[in-house]
Amino acid sequence: DGGITQSPKYLFRKEGQNVTLSCEQNLNHDAMYWYRQDPGQGLRLIYYSQIVNDFQKGDIAEGYSVSREKKESFPLTVTSAQKNPTAFYLCASGIGQGAAPDTQYFGPGTRLTVL
Amino acid sequence: LAKTTQPISMDSYEGQEVNITCSHNNIATNDYITWYQQFPSQGPRFIIQGYKTKVTNEVASLFIPADRKSSTLSLPRVSLSDTAVYYCLVGGYQTGANNLFFGTGTRLTVIP
Numbered sequence: 118d119g120g121i122t123q124s125p126k127y128l129f130r131k132e133g134q135n136v137t138l139s140c141e142q143n144l145n146h147d148a149m150y151w152y153r154q155d156p157g158q159g160l161r162l163i164y165y166s167q168i169v170n171d172f173q174k175g176d177i178a179e180g181y182s183v184s185r186e187k188k189e190s191f192p193l194t195v196t197s198a199q200k201n202p203t204a205f206y207l208c209a210s211g212i213g214q215g216a217a218p219d220t221q222y223f224g225p226g227t228r229l230t231v232l
Numbered sequence: 233l234a235k236t237t238q239p240i241s242m243d244s245y246e247g248q249e250v251n252i253t254c255s256h257n258n259i260a261t262n263d264y265i266t267w268y269q270q271f272p273s274q275g276p277r278f279i280i281q282g283y284k285t286k287v288t289n290e291v292a293s294l295f296i297p298a299d300r301k302s303s304t305l306s307l308p309r310v311s312l313s314d315t316a317v318y319y320c321l322v323g324g325y326q327t328g329a330n331n332l333f334f335g336t337g338t339r340l341t342v343i344p
Binding site for chain 2: 152157158160161162218219222223226228
């Protein structure tokens with residue numbers, strides 16, 4: 118089955134610790150995205166990558182880091198510098214080409230709670 | 233970046249047609265209009281996308297007037313499973329960026 122997976126589904130972190138969220142896709146998509154969603158709010162773009170070994174900051178990149186060493190994988194690290202990391206994190210992928218906005222395919226999300 | 237305005241919430245009875253309107257007065261020439269659906273604790277799912285006039289697929293229709301300053305998502309004969317948040321996005325894919333903005337969306341509640 119083709120799709121996009123995120124793990125773990127729930128993650129608990131102690132304040133001051135870094136934590137890495139996994140995102141894998143086997144859709145052969147070039148573009149990948151990370152979003153953050155707070156309760157009752159829309160999605161905010163953290164980072165995106167249009168191609169391997171390249172990524173760009175989104176609207177709220179401070180306190181986060183990413184890597185894109187493989188086409189299939191786009192892990193997100195939430196660092197201790199992120200002041201309010203408790204949120205629902207969503208990863209998406211897309212073809213990343215054309216004049217129209219990318220149709221983004223989302224993973225199931227990871228809910229991060231800082232204790 | 234064109235921002236959008238949607239109703240915060242809507243209620244509808246099962247079996248009715250639901251129309252959700254989105255305002256985007258600052259839409260740019262190259263911008264498209266895209267709608268996503270999100271269920272609780274899940275990632276959004278693409279519904280439909282259009283540039284002008286009318287687009288229809290197996291789940292919805294999208295009506296875009298000539299001035300493109302608004303658009304209407306139409307869901308025919310909704311069921312309880314259509315209860316979700318619906319996001320209207322306006323943007324265009326540009327080199328070096330994918331400027332989609334997910335606002336707070338419209339929370340649709342379908343009533344039996």
